[in-house]
Amino acid sequence: MQEQANSLTLPKFFGMAKQELILPKMGESIMEATILKWLKKEGDWVAQDETVLEVATDKVDSEVPAPFSGKLTQIQFKENDVVPIGKVLAYIETEAGANAAPSSPEKPIQEPAKPVQRVEPIQAKPQQPIVANGNKFLSPLVRSIAKEENISNEQLQSIHGTGLDGRITKRDMMAFLSNAENRSVLSVAAELPITPPEKPAAPVYTGSNVEIIEMDRMRKLIADHMVMSKQTSPHVTSYVEIDVTAVVKWREKVKDQFAKNYGQKLTFTPIFIEAIARAIKDYPMINVSVQGTQIMRKLDINVGMAAALPSGNLIVPVIKNADRLNLAGLCYAVNDLADRARKNKLKPEEIQDGTFTLTNVGTFGNIMGTPIINQPQVAILATGIIKKKPAVIETDMGDVIAIRHMMYLSLSYDHRVVDGALGGSFLKKVGDYLEQFDVNQPI
Numbered sequence: 174m175q176e177q178a179n180s181l182t183l184p185k186f187f188g189m190a191k192q193e194l195i196l197p198k199m200g201e202s203i204m205e206a207t208i209l210k211w212l213k214k215e216g217d218w219v220a221q222d223e224t225v226l227e228v229a230t231d232k233v234d235s236e237v238p239a240p241f242s243g244k245l246t247q248i249q250f251k252e253n254d255v256v257p258i259g260k261v262l263a264y265i266e267t268e269a270g271a272n273a274a275p276s277s278p279e280k281p282i283q284e285p286a287k288p289v290q291r292v293e294p295i296q297a298k299p300q301q302p303i304v305a306n307g308n309k310f311l312s313p314l315v316r317s318i319a320k321e322e323n324i325s326n327e328q329l330q331s332i333h334g335t336g337l338d339g340r341i342t343k344r345d346m347m348a349f350l351s352n353a354e355n356r357s358v359l360s361v362a363a364e365l366p367i368t369p370p371e372k373p374a375a376p377v378y379t380g381s382n383v384e385i386i387e388m389d390r391m392r393k394l395i396a397d398h399m400v401m402s403k404q405t406s407p408h409v410t411s412y413v414e415i416d417v418t419a420v421v422k423w424r425e426k427v428k429d430q431f432a433k434n435y436g437q438k439l440t441f442t443p444i445f446i447e448a449i450a451r452a453i454k455d456y457p458m459i460n461v462s463v464q465g466t467q468i469m470r471k472l473d474i475n476v477g478m479a480a481a482l483p484s485g486n487l488i489v490p491v492i493k494n495a496d497r498l499n500l501a502g503l504c505y506a507v508n509d510l511a512d513r514a515r516k517n518k519l520k521p522e523e524i525q526d527g528t529f530t531l532t533n534v535g536t537f538g539n540i541m542g543t544p545i546i547n548q549p550q551v552a553i554l555a556t557g558i559i560k561k562k563p564a565v566i567e568t569d570m571g572d573v574i575a576i577r578h579m580m581y582l583s584l585s586y587d588h589r590v591v592d593g594a595l596g597g598s599f600l601k602k603v604g605d606y607l608e609q610f611d612v613n614q615p616i
Contacts, residue, residue, distance in 0.1 A: 192241060194225065194263045196256050199521040203230045204343045205257050207390070208250055217245050219265065226262065229390060235521045243267035255340060318346045335397040344397065348404040391486045402548045406587040410543045411597045413582050415604040417559060420444055421578040423612040431616050435501050443503035445531060445556055446476050448606035450496040453529060456599040460528045461590060462549040468590055477527035477547060478507065480514040481536070488514050489547060491527040501616075535559060541581040551587035552596070554603065556580065 196206060206228040213225050219239040226237050239245075243265040250256050319329055324346075332349050334341040388396065424439055431439040453460045453474050462469045474496040477489040490510035495503065513519050529550060534542035535558035542555040557580050564577040584600040 190267050191246070192243065192265045192267055193261045194237070194239065194245075194265055196228070196237065196258055196260050196262050197521075198258050199228075199230055199235060199525065203258065203525070205255050206230045206235075208252050208254050208256060208262075209234065210252055211248065213245050215246055215248055215263075219243065219245050228256075230394070234517070237262065239265060241265060241267050255342070257343070315341050315343070315346060318343065318350075322346075322350060324349075335393075335400065342397070344401040348401060389484070389486075391484070395486060398548070399545050402545050405548055406546050406551070407589060408543075408546065408585050409588045409591075409593065409596065410583055410585045411593070411600050412541060412584075413600055413604045414579060415582060415608050416564060416577050417580055417607050417610075418578040419612050420607060420610045421559060423610065427616050431501075431504075434616060435504065437501070437504045437508055439504055440507065441556075441559070442478060442507045442531070442533060443500055444607070444610070445533070446478070446492065446495055446503055446507070447500060448603050449476055449529065449531060449554060450474050451606050452599055452602040454496060455602050456595060458595060459552050459586070459591060459599045461551055462528075463551065463587065463590055464549075471528040473526070473528060475526050475528045477524075477530040478510070479530060479532035479544075480511050482517075483515060488519065488524065489527060489530060490514050490519055490523050491525065493526070500614075530554070531556070535580065541583045543583060544585050546585055546587055551589075551591055552599075553585050554600070555583045555585075557582070 199206060207230075209227040209229050211226045213219055219225055219242065221240065221242045222238045224236040225239050225245065228235055228237060245263055246266055247264045249261055249263055256262065315329075318324075328349075329341065332341050332345055335345055420441070424441070424444070428439045431437065457470060458468075460471045460474060462471070473494055475491050475493045476495040477491045479487050479489050481487055490513075492498070492503065492506045492510065495506075498506065510519070510523065513523075527547065527550065530544075530547040530553040532542070532544050532553060533556045534544075535556050538558055540560070541557040544553045544555045546553050559578050559580045561576050562579045563574050564579060566573050566575050566577070582600060582604055584596055586596040
């Protein structure tokens with residue numbers, strides 16, 4: 174009877190496979206996400222494509238679905254944990270023959286499962302162990318970078334963490350390593366004792382009659398991204414003033430018919446994006462990113478547009494292959510993405526893989542701006558408000574002064590790889606395309 178009982182349980186035992194639930198990639202510059210809420214607990218059955226947990230990045234909140242059906246087991250992280258992209262969030266036990274491929278070659282599963290201890294290779298030169306110290310918790314990703322770069326515990330404690338609860342993020346590590354002085358110190362770190370420099374205390378407001386407003390999660394992450402961008406790229410900004418009278422009058426003439434033909438409101442944004450895409454084709458080295466000492470030229474032209482949210486925060490949905498869309502297609506894409514951005518209904522893939530960004534400061538009545546580059550891109554263009562101004566016009570009969578619709582364009586660019594000639598020429602080309610806008614084009 175005992176043998177019979179064992180034989181009956183074997184098919185069920187060997188008919189299960191353990192699969193990994195991995196935190197997926199959510200954007201080109203997104204390296205980690207915060208777990209907001211587990212919608213399932215250990216032991217729960219999950220169906221394929223059913224949402225298992227909610228996560229948040231500095232760009233968007235998102236749901237992580239189950240890639241296959243099975244029982245959720247071994248949840249690896251808690252709510253509010255910051256998890257690097259690609260990490261295993263949990264495991265799902267599936268029946269043999271499930272439609273998802275196993276994450277490793279098939280092997281008999283033995284129970285009870287014992288945790289596998291990873292044996293680290295012996296270092297040729299002894300180093301301090303990288304562990305949590307003081308009030309700073311160091312994630313596995315940060316510990317790995319610190320180990321590879323020979324960063325001591327003392328140096329780690331001197332790094333200002335911009336992550337959740339002051340945790341050190343990968344961006345903080347990269348900013349620290351990008352400092353040439355830090356690099357020179359690290360080159361002799363094994364031989365010389367290092368005393369981290371004392372950081373000046375942040376000024377504290379001591380006055381009365383003040384309301385303290387805590388930053389929300391998204392604002393904290395945006396602040397982190399902006400500081401990282403300024404630390405990464407030496408910013409330079411160029412300006413041009415252009416005459417967009419032809420664009421303004423053409424839009425005013427055709428906007429009603431355009432709405433009738435396509436069911437879309439015609440704004441200036443798709444016209445600006447069309448000019449940007451054409452100029453990128455003329456100057457493709459503006460459509461790049463920097464990876465170490467390598468320049469990565471992007472063959473796709475994916476234009477992001479900064480959109481203001483009701484909360485006051487910003488998000489940058491991306492129009493993929495903008496150069497392949499006509500004005501009607503760009504108009505539809507702009508209106509659709511802007512509308513869903515305001516409703517917090519954007520998908521993760523709609524805010525990633527941007528290669529260039531447009532921000533319209535004219536929306537707020539500003540004549541120009543000096544925008545911060547949206548990493549890992551190397552340039553961002555700002556459009557100012559369109560205003561009527563007296564301007565000199567050259568004619569065959571001589572120069573005359575007329576009332577024209579004028580605006581400023583400003584381009585911030587990464588001076589590591591974009592010099593003044595390239596940045597200025599690209600900006601001028603965008604302006605030329607807008608000034609030479611074809612008012613006879615069909616709609």
